[in-house]
Amino acid sequence: RLFNKRVFCVVCCDLRFRLTHLGGKEGRVCVTCHSTLINRGYLKEQYYHNCHTDINSLVVPLRTLRKEQKKVWFADSVLPRNEASSVNTSPTRRDSSQTHPPTAAQVESTHVSVRFSFLLIPKGWELKQMHWCCVDYTVEEKRTESSLLEELEQGLTEPLVFVLNANLLAMVKIVSYMNRRCWCVMSKGMHAVGQPEVVVLLQCLPEEKRFPTDIFSHFIQIYWDAQTAGKLLNHLSHSSAARGFLGGSEHAGFLYVRPTFQSLDGLPLPPQPFLFGLLVLRAELPWARAFPLRLLLRLGAEYRFYPCPLFSVRFREPLFGQIRNSIMRLLVDFRFYRYTLPVVTGMMVDLEARSTFITIPKTRHAELLKVLNRSIERILAMAACFNERADSHLICVQTADGEYQTQAISIHSQPRRVTGSCFFVFSGSLKASSGYLAKSSIVEDGLMVQVTMETMLELRRALRDMRDFTLTCGKLHQSDRQEYVHIRWQDEEPCFNKGIISPIDGKSMESITCVKTCQRLEYRATGKVIRWTEVFFLQKEKQVNGHSRDANQKRLTEQFARAFCLTLCQSLCLLKEDGMSKLGLRITLDGQKFLAGSNGQCLPEHYQDSLKQALMAVVQSASQYCQHTSLQFELIFYILEDIL
CATH class of the missing domain: 3.30.1360.220 (Domain of unknown function (DUF3480), N-terminal subdomain)
Incomplete structure (x- = not known):
């Protein structure tokens, strides 16, 4: 676009960068914007660099204290205590050599939010300094990797929790699945960036004494790609990893599948939607990219599970070799x-x-x-x-x-x-x-x-x-x-959105059209971010020829999303502290009604009053514009810690 009638020459506008509003594809940008984006990319590189860590740098055992509070351990060598309690949200890097272990009294009195910590997993740090990470978790005793492994071997009821960033956790447990001893590693927090949660069942190696921390780094990569580039993983998508992933030079990444006929008994699972990641070898990567269904079914034949296994085996032989005379x-x-x-x-x-x-x-x-x-x-x-x-x-x-x-x-x-x-x-x-x-x-x-x-x-x-x-x-x-x-x-529509329910009243969203918001809409206030991630069209307006007026509906949903975010901006801390981090807003145009809620209940009355003043004008305006039509949709929002 041309702003203030400025025309850029080829030299000043001949650079390219991956842009969020283009779905992660490269687009042309000017020199000034390119410099800004590169600086932001540098933060990402620092983030990744500090995330490839030894397990001693990231230990978070979870224990249930009461319904509202759980015990968590993690090491935070990014911000000193006085900086973490300040309101400066700019990312800060800090050398781990400057970190000093706190006394027992200091640990007990620490109540620090990690929302300002951009780098939560520095490279090569030791388990020394522990902080309270958020209102749902509290500090436990200092632990070692061997003690955690021993506790996992005894069969914990609750999984261990690893803090990847202030908005993303990894839950780890050792399970017995189909007579195989497996690491069960699942993410918690991907939904907030529009990404299905990820579960990895990795068969344990004989006498294995270390956590599979490469999976944590891979989760961070998935989260970052979804947040910054809008690159989302779905059924039969794949993600790539660098050589040496999970200790093997041939391990290339994961192929993601939805469970169908496989047993899920005994597995700790995140809320829907979620995907299982199947380990892919480098020789199999062309099939994962070009024809993933062939690879999925071939894995099923190899391990005798229909249509495929949900677990992964390291250091196995590849199922496909060089592509020769295939059709x-x-x-x-x-x-x-x-x-x-x-x-x-x-x-x-x-x-x-x-x-x-x-x-x-x-x-x-x-x-x-x-x-x-x-x-x-x-x-x-x-x-x-x-x-x-x-x-x-x-x-x-x-x-x-x-x-x-x-x-x-x-x-x-x-x-x-x-x-x-x-x-x-x-x-x-x-x-x-x-x-x-x-x-x-x-x-x-x-x-x-x-x-x-x-x-x-x-x-x-x-x-x-x-x-x-x-x-x-x-x-x-x-x-x-x-x-x-x-x-x-x-006439039958393929079944999708299985198990997904509305945060307002628990209404099933199965087979209801869902549109992810590619262009990020979010507002920041008081150290928190409210983000609009998707919209469900419960009842969709159509023209006589049967085609939906997608452009009009997109503008309409954006108007409601902006009004909702602006109204609740100053209450984000209170909402998150009350456990209402996932919010829903349901709009019915023909009845000029709206409904907002979280955790299966309507929002408290004082929030409803504020929303009524802000939304009813938009509802009435939209109703006049869309007369004689029936349109109902539900917007989904998440409240996150501001870590950017």
């Missing part, structure tokens, strides 16, 4: 990843006896049109979603000599009636003189259908018009051996 080399750019197999949300491929069904939700027609417009005329290829209604699934196994074989994985002790497929390819390469109506075959873990060019054009028209379509495969005069491929549109 995916024709469909995916494995070098630069400029193109991959497109995915339409909720689209599934079911293989049954002599029939194949490709089902597409009607609500995803716009996504399908984008795929059609980007594909070449002779080829139509798409990846399918995992089908929870199927009792088995095709998988692809790479042999020792590099060849790819087709196998199947199924639910234990259940008959195989419906088999899922990972992808389909329609090719217009069949000649009319071949004597075939169409040819269908299973290739690796997907379906290949060869049709004539005329049939391909008919198929594309049917998809554009959202019409059901049936292909007959086989020779012309052998009806008894013919098979069928049915493309069907369904």
Whole structure:
């Protein structure tokens, strides 16, 4: 944009930087802005540098004292006590050599908030100085790593808590899962930046005597990417790690999955939504990036869990090697990843006896049109979603000599009636003189259908018009051996937001459209930050043609979010101290009503009165603008410590 009619020349505006409002993508910035962003990036580097720490620098055992208060230990060598109690929120770095251990009396009398500590896990520090970190936690006795491990071995009821920053915790416990002794490491605080919580089940090594602290650093990286760049992890997303991660040069990061048929018994789990991280090796990373469903199901076949295990094993052999003569080399750019197999949300491929069904939700027609417009005329290829209604699934196994074989994985002790497929390819390469109506075959873990060019054009028209379509495969005069491929549109929306409830009254948000706020909206006051993270459209306004007025709704929700934040800004400390760090605001335009709450209850009356004065004018104005429409939505906010 041009501000005050200033025009920047190429030299002054030829730099690029990853920008939040572009979803983490690079955009052009001027020299002044680039310098500011680089300085902020320097703080991030310092943050990461100080986070790669030895376990002795980060010990936080948790004990329940009463419902409101728990015991926590962590070492804070960032700010002295007099600085931590000041109101200066600028990040401060401090040498750990200047830290002096407090006396017992000093520890007992310490009540210091860590909201001002940007670097909470300095590198190489020892367990010396302990502070109270927030109102929900208090100081316990000084502990050593060996004593903590011994306590974990005895089977703690509550997990240990590790403070990663003032808004992010890691909960650690040793569990027995599927007859395997595993570290259970889960995050607490990712929801506040719009990111699902992360759970890692890592199988313990024989005689292991150290905590897997690399996972803590990885959690911090995920948190920072979500907070600053809007880079969020979802089902089948992946994250990368540097060499040496978890002690192995081949450990490359995690593939994230939602649990489906797997058992969760005995696992301490965060509130929904959450994802399990599966350890990925470097040889498997191309599949995690380009075709994650193949890797997920291959892990399931390796460890005999359907569809995949929830635990990770270090120093295992890779399941895939060099990419050779796979059909995916024709469909995916494995070098630069400029193109991959497109995915339409909720689209599934079911293989049954002599029939194949490709089902597409009607609500995803716009996504399908984008795929059609980007594909070449002779080829139509798409990846399918995992089908929870199927009792088995095709998988692809790479042999020792590099060849790819087709196998199947199924639910234990259940008959195989419906088999899922990972992808389909329609090719217009069949000649009319071949004597075939169409040819269908299973290739690796997907379906290949060869049709004539005329049939391909008919198929594309049917998809554009959202019409059901049936292909007959086989020779012309052998009806008894013919098979069928049915493309069907369904009204049923794919299930999502499982287990998510409203903070206002506990209303289920399952299968309700949710939009994350890519452009961060937050307000700071009294050392706290209130942040708007997402909006749920309980009842959505639509035009006659069926398309939502997304631009108008975006502006409307932003107006309510700003009014809500500004009204509560001066009360953030009180709200957080009362345990109301997650807030909800539900707006009903046609009834000119609003409802605000937290922890399943409405906000106290004095907050409601303040909100009424600020919001009713916006509600009435919006109601006049959106007459004869029915629109109801719920905004979600979080109150955080101001650490930036």
